[in-house]
Amino acid sequence: MFEQVTIQGDVVAIIVRKDFEKDGIHFFTPNDYSQQLAYMSHPTGKEIQPHLHKKLQREVHYTQETLFIRKGMLQVDFYSDDQQYLESRVLEGGDVILLIKGGHGFKVLENLEMFEVKQGPYAGDEDKIKFTPAWWFLKNMPSTMICSTKT
Numbered sequence: 001m002f003e004q005v006t007i008q009g010d011v012v013a014i015i016v017r018k019d020f021e022k023d024g025i026h027f028f029t030p031n032d033y034s035q036q037l038a039y040m041s042h043p044t045g046k047e048i049q050p051h052l053h054k055k056l057q058r059e060v061h062y063t064q065e066t067l068f069i070r071k072g073m074l075q076v077d078f079y080s081d082d083q084q085y086l087e088s089r090v091l092e093g094g095d096v097i098l099l100i101k102g103g104h105g106f107k108v109l110e111n112l113e114m115f116e117v118k119q120g121p122y123a124g125d126e127d128k129i130k131f132t133p134a135w136w137f138l139k140n141m142p143s144t145m146i147c148s149t150k151t
Helices: 134-140
Strands: 002-007 010-016 024-027 038-041 065-079 085-092 096-099 103-118
Touching: 002 085, 010 065, 010 085
Parallel strands: none
Antiparallel strands: 002 010, 010 096, 024 038, 065 085, 065 096, 065 103
16 A cells, blocks of 8 residues: 655655555656655566666755655654644554655654665755744643643
């Protein structure tokens, strides 16, 4: 099974669950995505012709990343471009997610091992805008600072 996570009319992620199966080659992404995601299933003895990839200049405007969950559970939180929380999904060992656009954050729900693949060269924090969601302040506010309306 796979899911296109669509928020406010935009596909923000593609999740391929560990139980996805289909013979041959199946691309989940359209040709214009800067990160391509495909599933391949071939029988024993299938040969793929040797090949080289040509030097080809491409233009990448936004970093897209793919996470391969090896073990554990990960909650993925999706945020709008104006940093508002929208919704979440939970990934388990064997799942794959392509993060396409919008904001995202993560919470490890069970000890986690995963791989991350994204376009290079690595830019450090130059390609990120880190932010603190509004809910975080309430969750981490000391109880002495919470106002009560009880009289």
